[in-house]
Amino acid sequence: EVQLVESGGGLVQPGGSLRLSCAASGFIFSDHYMDWVRQAPGKGLEWVGRIRNKPNSYTTEYAASVKGRFTISRDDSKNSLYLQMNSLITEDTAVYYCARDFKSYGYYDYWGQGTLVTVSS
Amino acid sequence: IVLTQSPATLSLSPGERATLSCRASQSISTYLAWYQQKPGQTPRLLIYDASNRATGVPARFSGSGSGTDFTLTISSLEPEDFAVYYCQQRSNWPRTFGQGTKVEIK
Numbered sequence: 001e002v003q004l005v006e007s008g009g010g011l012v013q014p015g016g017s018l019r020l021s022c023a024a025s026g027f028i029f030s031d032h033y034m035d036w037v038r039q040a041p042g043k044g045l046e047w048v049g050r051i052r053n054k055p056n057s058y059t060t061e062y063a064a065s066v067k068g069r070f071t072i073s074r075d076d077s078k079n080s081l082y083l084q085m086n087s088l089i090t091e092d093t094a095v096y097y098c099a100r101d102f103k104s105y106g107y108y109d110y111w112g113q114g115t116l117v118t119v120s121s
Numbered sequence: 122i123v124l125t126q127s128p129a130t131l132s133l134s135p136g137e138r139a140t141l142s143c144r145a146s147q148s149i150s151t152y153l154a155w156y157q158q159k160p161g162q163t164p165r166l167l168i169y170d171a172s173n174r175a176t177g178v179p180a181r182f183s184g185s186g187s188g189t190d191f192t193l194t195i196s197s198l199e200p201e202d203f204a205v206y207y208c209q210q211r212s213n214w215p216r217t218f219g220q221g222t223k224v225e226i227k
Contacts, residue, residue, distance in 0.1 A: 035216075045156075045164065045207055047216040050218060063215045102175075105209025107154040109175065111163035 002026040002110045004098050009115030010098055016088050016119070022081040023097030032075040033101035035108065036083050038094035048096070051081070056082075065091075073105060088119045126210050126219035139195040141222045142218040148188045152212040155184055155193045158221075159204045167206075168193060178213050198224070208211035 008020040033056075035047040037080070049062040051072045060072050071084040081098050095116050099108035123146040133139055136185035143153065151171035154165040166175045171191060181196040195202055203226050208219040 016201075044217075044221045045158075045209070045218040047209075047218065061214055102166065103168065105150070105169060105214065107166055107169045107209065108164070109166050113163060 002100070004100065004110055004112035005117040006096065006112040009096065009117045010079055011118045011120065011121050012088055013120055016087055017084070017086045019117055020083040020085070020096055020117070024079045024081065027100070029079040031087060031105070033104055034074060034081045035099045035101060036072060037097045037099050037108070039097070039114070040094045046094070085117070087121065090119050093117060093119045122149060122198050122210050122213050122217055124210060124217055124219035126208060126222045128222060130208040130223045132162055134227045135198050135200055137198050139198055139224055140160045141188050141192070141206055143191040143219050145188060145189045145210060149210045151187045151213035152210055153186070154209045155213070156178065156207045158207065164207065
């Protein structure tokens with residue numbers, strides 16, 4: 001069974017940093033592109049970024065709203081995905097989901113349960 | 122690419138037909154997916170590449186369209202179908218989602 005389990009969320013002050021993790025199981029993690037998607041409370045879905053797999057040099061893509069502040073990485077030996085978030089602003093408050101790319105199509109067939117990040121003083 | 126969904130809310134009764142629209146600000150060929158999200162749950166992939174049902178999705182869900190105009194149709198609403206539906210494009214970076222259509226019980 002495919003499982004994605006996020007952790008690392010919490011309350012952080014504006015300007016602070018946080019590192020989210022996503023532990024994957026039930027599939028060959030190293031084969032898949034992985035993305036982060038967020039959802040502000042009561043709002044819609046917003047794509048955050050992507051990391052490709054080793055054959056594609058682990059290249060990344062980011063939304064304009066987080067580029068230069070957030071960094072996505074992965075450790076295939078640990079079946080884990082990470083999101084390093086720096087210079088956090090109140091608008092970053094959201095539930096952050098890791099999501100598995102479906103057949104490298106650019107859609108998401110499995111999602112984690114999400115971890116809440118609250119940026120507030 | 123901006124995806125605009127309409128209507129924002131659709132009030133229907135079980136058994137009725139639901140028609141949801143997603144319009145792209147520029148052509149995205151058929152590179153569009155639909156997701157269903159119920160309260161407190163994560164999104165579920167329903168349709169990919171405009172008209173292909175994902176694994177396990179009931180046949181009452183169908184998608185159509187190409188270019189800039191897309192439709193998700195639920196042929197006969199079941200009680201478990203009342204939820205929020207999002208469209209998402211994979212044609213261009215950044216990936217974008219529509220703002221959602223809530224299908225509520227009338």
